[in-house]
Amino acid sequence: MTSQRADCGNLELRSQSCEQNLLSRPDGSATYCQGDTSVIVAVYGPAEVKQSKEFLDKATLEVIFKPKVGIPGCSEKFQERLIRNTCETIVLTALHPRSSINIIIQVMHNAGSLLSCCVNSTCMALLDAGLPMSCLVAAVTCSLSCDGDIILDPTSQQEKEAKAILTFVFESRDNEIITSNTHGIYSIKQYYSCVEACRKYGFVSCQSPLGTTNTVEQ
Amino acid sequence: MAAHVNEVVLPGDILQELSDSEQYPKLRLGPGLRIDVDNVVVCKCGILRFREPSVFWVDTHQKRYVPVKGENILGIVISKAGDVFKVDIGSSEMATLSYLAFEGATKRNRPNVQIGDLIYGKLLVANKDMEPEIVCIDSTGRSSGLGVISGGFMFKCSLGLVRKIVSPDCQLMKLLGKHMPYETAVGLNGRIWIKAKTLSHTIAISNAVCCAEYMSKKQTEVMVKQIVSSQWT
CATH class of the missing domain: 2.40.50.140 (Nucleic acid-binding proteins)
Known part of the structure; x- marks a missing residue:
């Protein structure tokens, strides 16, 4: 099979690494690598907010997504929105009313599964900034090949050949889905089998030291 | 004393022992902890700390200041x-x-x-x-x-560093003061002001403070010795 990865099997994630607090100016920063995909995230906040964007009862959360080359277009705006909605569910914005939290995501290299890498990196940067959060998140991308095989954490080549690409974000408390983003054609049965395949890894990567396993957080 | 004290905790962790009201009737929760329904839940990543009789908080790394009364x-x-x-x-x-x-x-x-x-x-x-x-x-x-x-020099650092410096366990400022006299004001918002006799003393002290963030007691002593010896040569 041509799409088989050299480094690991189809139902395994590529090797991951993370570094926090690598930028000196932002309040929190992190870089996250999944295989060759890598992004760097900076978090500013709680900072001053423009009057037009001010909320009296919660902080304003803004996400800026910067592609590797060129100017951000429609799909980047969509990703921004997706990540912002994910962050709004986990950050306790009510504790910092009338302030702003800015998240800037810079893509360093896209070798597939970019969205899940962005979400994971954002979570680590929020952790570094010390913003109050209700729980952590972990994102996993999977793709469905034409013959219906599930490939976890696909490379860009595998994404191109895929029939559908599905990304799920799980929270650490009850391991429930908080974001689901899909492209392509799939049956309901395939959707659920993808969720279960991803959940297995979303769960492991989100376990805290108080639990049993701890892979990403260290 | 509850389990997990002096251990790393992450947002979303539920501290079961603290949620039990009989064990800690006068429970006091500091930064990083909050009550969600009946459970004590961690909302910041850091090290869980405890002080007698029943005060708990989370020591976090942070750069942005959030005002606290009396600081x-x-x-x-x-x-x-x-x-x-x-x-x-x-x-x-x-x-x-x-x-x-x-x-x-x-x-x-x-x-x-x-x-x-x-x-x-x-x-x-x-x-x-x-x-x-x-x-x-x-x-x-x-x-x-x-x-x-008036006068002197102010620089910024992380909130963890200023908290470390003002804690009674930290000998850094005293050790430095033995060798070069200086005035200092430490703001808990991550700003430190220093006024020494000469410019080179000011630079030496500010560098020593900035470097001390992740140092142990022994390491700070060695560093102060090195700085002092480099000042006189």
Whole structure:
């Protein structure tokens, strides 16, 4: 099979690494690598907010997504929105009313599964900034090949050949889905089998030291 | 003492022992912990700390300051607006400082404060829904070291570092003071002001403080020795 990865099997994630607090100016920063995909995230906040964007009862959360080359277009705006909605569910914005939290995501290299890498990196940067959060998140991308095989954490080549690409974000408390983003054609049965395949890894990567396993957080 | 004390905790962790009200009838929760329904839940990543009889909090790495009532802070005067000064203390909002909140100040006798001055003050009002307010006097009307600071050098560092420096266990400032006399004001908003006799002393002290963030006691002693020996040669 041509799409088989050299480094690991189809139902395994590529090797991951993370570094926090690598930028000196932002309040929190992190870089996250999944295989060759890598992004760097900076978090500013709680900072001053423009009057037009001010909320009296919660902080304003803004996400800026910067592609590797060129100017951000429609799909980047969509990703921004997706990540912002994910962050709004986990950050306790009510504790910092009338302030702003800015998240800037810079893509360093896209070798597939970019969205899940962005979400994971954002979570680590929020952790570094010390913003109050209700729980952590972990994102996993999977793709469905034409013959219906599930490939976890696909490379860009595998994404191109895929029939559908599905990304799920799980929270650490009850391991429930908080974001689901899909492209392509799939049956309901395939959707659920993808969720279960991803959940297995979303769960492991989100376990805290108080639990049993701890892979990403260290 | 509950389990997990002095261990790393992450947002979303539920501290079961603390949620049990019989064990800690007068439970006090500090930063990083909150009550969600009936459980004590962690909301910041860091190390869980405990102090007798039943005070718990999470020590976190943070750079952005969030005002807390009663803390001493260093701020820069940004503007004068009528009878208050606006002071930048590094938080999401400017703090206000009344011109009457100085030692000996009256409506006739205004304090001499200019835009750009460095202020060492105490937070009187720190509330998430209100503008922070600072004062440069204590409840008896004395300045007790607070007020406008002139000369010297101010630099910024992380909040964890200033908390480490003001803690009684930290010997760094005392060790440095044995070898070179200096004045200092530590603001818990991540700002440190230093005034030494010479420029090279100021630079040496500020470098020593910046380097000390992740050092153990032994390491700081060695570092101070190295700095002192390099000063005299």
